Amino acid sequence: GEDVEQSLFLSVREGDSSVINCTYTDSSSTYLYWYKQEPGAGLQLLTYIFSNMDMKQDQRLTVLLNKKDKHLSLRIADTQTGDSAIYFCAVPDSGNTPLVFGKGTRLSVIA
Amino acid sequence: DAGVIQSPRHEVTEMGQEVTLRCKPISGHDYLFWYRQTMMRGLELLIYFNNNVPIDDSGMPEDRFSAKMPNASFSTLKIQPSEPRDSAVYFCASSLGGRNRPDTQYFGPGTRLTVL
Numbered sequence: 001g002e003d004v005e006q007s008l009f010l011s012v013r014e015g016d017s018s019v020i021n022c023t024y025t026d027s028s029s030t031y032l033y034w035y036k037q038e039p040g041a042g043l044q045l046l047t048y049i050f051s052n053m054d055m056k057q058d059q060r061l062t063v064l065l066n067k068k069d070k071h072l073s074l075r076i077a078d079t080q081t082g083d084s085a086i087y088f089c090a091v092p093d094s095g096n097t098p099l100v101f102g103k104g105t106r107l108s109v110i111a
Numbered sequence: 112d113a114g115v116i117q118s119p120r121h122e123v124t125e126m127g128q129e130v131t132l133r134c135k136p137i138s139g140h141d142y143l144f145w146y147r148q149t150m151m152r153g154l155e156l157l158i159y160f161n162n163n164v165p166i167d168d169s170g171m172p173e174d175r176f177s178a179k180m181p182n183a184s185f186s187t188l189k190i191q192p193s194e195p196r197d198s199a200v201y202f203c204a205s206s207l208g209g210r211n212r213p214d215t216q217y218f219g220p221g222t223r224l225t226v227l
Contacts, residue, residue: 031212042221043216045215048215088154097142097214098142098156100156104153
């Protein structure tokens with residue numbers, strides 16, 4: 001089955017860019033996702049990218065997909081203290097359902 | 112829509128007691144998922160349903176865990192008997208599913224379970 005790996009912690013200064021990386025094993029995924037979890041809450045979809053795209057930009061968020069290396073990244077520009085959360089990479093486990101989530105990267109933003 | 116509703120939000124119980132967690136998915140969603148989140152193991156998929164039918168329960172840790180979905184608007188996750196290692200946050204999520212479109216899962220706020 002699908003395996004999704006991501007680093008567990010990232011610490012950045014307010015105003016800097018954050019880059020969260022993810023690797024996966026199944027190349028047949030159609031959509032790849034980033035979810036965000038704020039303290040005490042459930043996960044919420046942050047953004048997604050279709051597998052035939054290399055890049056998707058949405059305001060401060062940029063998603064990069066390298067299908068050859070099976071590498072997905074999320075860049076947050078001008079990181080704010082409100083961006084402090086856990087970010088999960090999620091990839092479908094053959095087909096589109098269910099999703100396999102990474103362990104999550106805890107982003108800490110230092111003022 | 113109110114989103115995915117879970118109850119209770121917090122549950123504290125003693126080892127050996129039965130625990131029942133409840134979930135109301137978003138109306139019209141065909142898929143319902145139960146997850147468990149701990150610091151050690153991260154987010155684990157326990158079981159998921161499609162149109163009220165359990166599709167994959169391979170993530171259910173032991174026979175002490177059971178899940179039902181008697182209708183499209185209600186699901187339960189039961190632990191009997193509960194053990195301290197079951198302490199975790201349990202999430203329910205629902206989605207429309209589908210192969211050729213983004214399949215957003217909508218998560219409930221979770222139930223924080225503490226087994227003493």
